[in-house]
Amino acid sequence: MSDAPIYTPFADHDEQLAKAEAGVTALAATRNNRWYPKFHIASNGGWINDPNGLCFYKGRWHVFYQLHPYSTQWGPMHWGHVSSADMVTWRREPIAFAPSLEQERNGVFSGSAVIGDDGKLRFYYTGHRWIDSNDSTSGDWQVQMLAEPGNDEITHITKLGMVVDCPTEQVNHHFRDPKVWKTGGTWYMTFGVSSAAKRGQMWLYTSDDMINWMFKTVLFEHPDPDVFMLECPDFFPINDAQGNEKWVLGYSAMGAKKHGFDNRNVNNAGYQIGSWTPGEQFVPETEFRPWDCGHNFYAPQSFNTVPGDTDEVTGNGRQIMYGWMSPFIEPVPMQADGWCGQLTLPREITLGDRCGDIHTAPVAEIEELRENTIDLGTITLEQDGDKLLLDDAEAVEIEMTIDLDSSTAERAGLRVQATENGAYTAIGYDDQLGRVVVDRSAMTYGDRGYRTAPLDVDELTGKLELRVFVDRGSVEVYVNHGHQVLSSYVYAAEGPRAIKLVAESGSLKVDSLKIHHLKSIGLE
DSSP: OOSSOBOOBSSOHHHHHHHHHHHHHHHHTTOOOSSOOSSSOOOSSEEEEEEEEEEEETTEEEEEEEEETTOSSOOSOEEEEEEESSSSSEEEOOOOBOOOBGGGTTEEEEEEEEEOTTSOEEEEEEEEEETTSSOGGGOEEEEEEEEEESSTTOSSEEEEEEEEOOOTTTEEEEEEEEEEEEETTEEEEEEEEEETTOOEEEEEEEESSSSSOEEEEEEEEOSOTTOOEEEEEEEEEEEOTTOOEEEEEEEEEESOOOBTTBSOSSSEEEEEEEEEOTTSOEEEOSOOEESOOSSSOEEEEEEEOOTTOBOTTTOSBOEEEEEEEOOOSSOOGGGGGTEEOEEOOOEEEEEOSSTTOEEEEEOGGGGGGEEEEEEOOOEEEOTTOEEEEESOOSSEEEEEEEESTTOOOSEEEEEEEEOTTSOOEEEEEETTTTEEEEEOTTOSSSOOOEEEEEOOGGGSSSEEEEEEEEOSSEEEEEETTTTEEEEEEOOOOSSOOEEEEEEESSOEEEEEEEEEEEOOOSOO
16 A cells, blocks of 8 residues: 555535435434334434444544434445443434545445544544446445544544555455554454455454555454355453453354354354464454344444543453344334434443353443332242233333242243233243243234343353343343343334233242333433
């Protein structure tokens, strides 16, 4: 590459941003809020997907996301933007990116943010364009781009242009989603690639100045030949409770086949833990494990927090992740409501005592959303018993501990979004499967089916702790302090939305159960 990025405009960026703002405003004016989230990040109109550019900068947390501002279907990508001083209450910021350069004519695709040695924030993202300039029939051309904020509030972005071109003879079109970090005095960039042989890979580039980048090696190739692309890659070090460093390699695998409980979604996001020597290949020490076992989770991105914001055990900066709740399977009912897609709650990634023991629990700040608490104490349900917990709830957090040793039910737990027509979503423990289940088979709207999360052998006895977040159109279920998570859309039918406790074919003993009503994060 030359010393200066390649910059080739085809339109005025400010004009494109103004058009995009008008598009979102028009859709927001028609929005139906029946499933629109109260405490999750979403655009006020249009389609969103991947979280992008996560960072803490100049006193505020920033979350960007892939946005199509002109419809509730996927289309030419822009970057939406929200920010917060406390990760609790958020405000909408101006749309950050719109296509305006030739290298991104058909979409400003995903990327990350990083603070350089000079204290300046930089965005690395993928410019996308169709080879024939019209559609995907001839394939696409993807390159890596660089931009900087035009002010401290990041309300204006200055694009600097292309820094890594696509070697089209060596890849099968897919060449995207850069993640940048510094180790040992060298800057590194990895991104997802579909090789010429259609194998999913992550490539590694290096730089001394964050502008001129050179290919170093293939950081990782997925061993499954059916996996042809690794989207939205992530790569970061993490210490266990004893201070031992490991590296976590995250990616969203495209092409993996369904098998039993594995790979149930269209594409599946997960991680492997291993070791890495700077500049060399990643050496896996675990198999692929999903970040989230729910129906709707994909394309997560993580970032490390600012100095001083540290984990109590290791003393390291917190590794915080957002995921996209992905509505891949039609029908997608919310597309008729002027908006489509939301992000998960922010989750802190920690490494436990056992190899591969990743936990992702909501960041501590989420507790500040609690407005009031109902403490129901200990509850016992007899054979096929049930108990109404709330007759109407649209935004709550439920903490419960099930005594598995004292329960005999084949399936027991919660029914949320339970409406008068008999619809509900079931969340609980299935004794025959030995797994936690989110079951949407009784929903009125949208795709149904169920998803499960495994429990370790030593977790199949004793206590099962569930932390369940119910928003207007979604659930997030955290199992045993985030050892497993299930995130799914749940489209409630009309009328009051009750929450019930149910035991099926046996009894249930609950040691403790609390319900917290949650306030809005300010984006409604």
